[in-house]
Amino acid sequence: MNKSDSERIAAVLESADYRPAQRIEQADLIVVNMCSVRQSAVDRVFGLNKKLKELKTINYKLKTILTGCVLKKDKNVFSKIFDYVLDIKDLSDWPLEKKSKKKSDYFRIVPKYTSKSSAFIPVSNGCVNFCSYCVVPFTRGSLVCRNHKEILKEIKCLIKKEFKEIWLLGQNVNDYHSPIDPSVNFAKLFRMIENIPGKFKIFFMSPNPKNFSGELIDALSKSKKFGKRLNLPVQSGDNKILKKMNRPYTVQQYKNLVKKIRKGIPDINLSTDIIVGFPGETKKQFENTAKLFREIKFNIAYIAKYSPRPGTTAYKMKDNVSWEEKKRREKVLQKIINRKNKNE
Numbered sequence: 487m488n489k490s491d492s493e494r495i496a497a498v499l500e501s502a503d504y505r506p507a508q509r510i511e512q513a514d515l516i517v518v519n520m521c522s523v524r525q526s527a528v529d530r531v532f533g534l535n536k537k538l539k540e541l542k543t544i545n546y547k548l549k550t551i552l553t554g555c556v557l558k559k560d561k562n563v564f565s566k567i568f569d570y571v572l573d574i575k576d577l578s579d580w581p582l583e584k585k586s587k588k589k590s591d592y593f594r595i596v597p598k599y600t601s602k603s604s605a606f607i608p609v610s611n612g613c614v615n616f617c618s619y620c621v622v623p624f625t626r627g628s629l630v631c632r633n634h635k636e637i638l639k640e641i642k643c644l645i646k647k648e649f650k651e652i653w654l655l656g657q658n659v660n661d662y663h664s665p666i667d668p669s670v671n672f673a674k675l676f677r678m679i680e681n682i683p684g685k686f687k688i689f690f691m692s693p694n695p696k697n698f699s700g701e702l703i704d705a706l707s708k709s710k711k712f713g714k715r716l717n718l719p720v721q722s723g724d725n726k727i728l729k730k731m732n733r734p735y736t737v738q739q740y741k742n743l744v745k746k747i748r749k750g751i752p753d754i755n756l757s758t759d760i761i762v763g764f765p766g767e768t769k770k771q772f773e774n775t776a777k778l779f780r781e782i783k784f785n786i787a788y789i790a791k792y793s794p795r796p797g798t799t800a801y802k803m804k805d806n807v808s809w810e811e812k813k814r815r816e817k818v819l820q821k822i823i824n825r826k827n828k829n830e
Contacts, residue, residue, distance in 0.1 A: 487655050490606035491554060491574050492519050493597035498577045500598060514547055518568070520554035522621050525793050528560065535567045551580070555625035557797045575611070575627075593632045596640075604651035605644050609637055609675065613657035615694060617721075618732045618799035619761065619792070622657050629657075634664035634675055638682070645684040651713070652679065654690035660697050673702040680711050687713040692759070695720065695743055696734045707750030714751060717788075718744070719759035723778030724771040727764055732799070737778060744782055757786035760819065763812035764792045765803035772815050779822045787823050789816050 495517055496506075507513040518534065521527045531552070542548050552568040561571045572580060575592045592611070599605055612626040641652055654676075656662060664670035670678075679688055688711050693702075695718060706712050722728050725736050735743075747754060760775065779787070791812040794805050 487606075487608065487657070488519055488521050488554060489600070490597065490608050490655055493599060493606065494577060494592065494595045495519060495553070495574075496598040497595055498580065511541065511544060513541075514545065515549050515551070516541070517551045517553065519574075520552055520556055522555040522557055522560070522625050523795075524790070525795050531564070532567075538567065555622065557621055557625055559797060593636060603649055604653065605649050606653045606655055607637060607640060607644075608632065608655045609659060609662050609672070610656040614661070615658060615696075616732060616799075618730060618803075619764070619795065621795055621797050624797055626657065629661055631662050631665050633666055634670045634678065635666070637675065638678055641679055642682055645682055645686055650686050652686055652688050654679075654688065656690075656692075658692070658694045659690050660693040660699070660702060671699075671701075673699060673705045676702070676705045676709070676712075680705070680709050687711055689713040689715055691717050692719055693717075695740050698743055698747075700746070703746055703750045706747075712751075714753060715755045715757070716747070717757045717759065718747075720778065721759060721761050722764065722767075722771075723775030724767070727767055727771055730766065730800075730803070731761075731764065737774070741778075741781065755785045756782070757788065758782075758784050759788045759790070761790050761792050762815040762819065763807035763809075765800060765805055765807070767792075767807055772818075776818055776822060779819055783826050784823060785827070787819060789819055791816055 499515070499517070504515060510516065516538070518531060520531050538550055549570070550568045551570045551572060552564050553572045553574050556564065556571060556573075564571050570580075577592055577595060593608065597606075610629060610631045612629045613620075613623045614629045616623050644652065660672045662672040662675060664675070676688065676690075688709070693716075698718070706716075720737075720740050721731055721733055723737055728736065744756070747756070762772065762775070791809070792800075792805070792807070794801050
């Protein structure tokens with residue numbers, strides 16, 4: 487989603503007659519597209535302070551903009567570092583010196599695609615799930631879905647330009663319902679895209695296991711264009727930790743879902759997201775996650791070591807798993823994945 491945002495930012499800048507600088511020292515305008523999911527990413531933005539000050543001594547006309555996922559409480563601090571701190575959804579209202587005459591909302595901005603074969607298509611923005619470790623509902627706001635006709639129009643244009651991969655994006659794509667026709671849910675949208683003539687593959691990220699419907703599984707299993715790669719975040723293999731994370735499913739429900747998906751799509755390439763060392767996670771609870779890994783046999787796992795994120799519910803919980811133990815748990819899970827892939 488951050489990459490997709492950056493493509494829209496680039497389009498807005500070029501429409502206002504800006505051109506990419508070869509080096510940051512040559513820039514008259516610097517735009518930082520921030521991610522707030524992890525504290526480490528926020529810290530990297532704070533780390534730009536010294537560099538930006540140095541650049542302003544070289545070029546006093548330099549303007550700086552911070553956008554992307556920015557927590558409200560962080561905006562006051564970052565306003566001391568950047569000239570402007572702006573919401574990504576307000577792209578058309580940015581105070582650019584060479585102002586574009588074209589007014590448009592975020593979804594209607596035609597991106598400057600960075601690839602000639604693969605395109606990111608946001609179907610929604612924002613989230614209403616409020617996982618206890620996540621700030622996205624506070625940075626991107628509530629769920630806003632895109633008109634399905636606009637999505638189809640954009641994809642048809644891309645197929646005519648011979649794009650081969652279409653990536654549908656959303657904080658939780660299977661929450662999608664068209665604002666002009668609520669009967670068009672994500673499964674129905676997928677089928678509509680499937681029916682567009684042309685040789686291309688469809689991918690999407692990221693769904694939530696809580697509402698991954700049988701209708702969607704059916705659509706994927708019958709599809710000739712689904713790329714057969716699916717990231718299905720589980721986050722933990724222990725029910726008590728899942729509850730603390732505010733993930734509304736059990737381990738057994740997750741396993742049942744995977745079973746249904748693999749029955750419908752036997753050759754699916756399945757990946758997941760996991761957090762190790764969540765507040766209060768005991769060694770036994772972690773072992774439940776390791777057990778799940780051995781049972782599910784994921785092809786890939788994106789493993790995050792928990793770090794407290796101000797602004798989340800989990801931040802109020804005691805971070806009582808040492809960093810060394812988090813690293814150990816990460817290695818254990820990675821070894822399971824490596825062993826599985828080696829034996830194939």
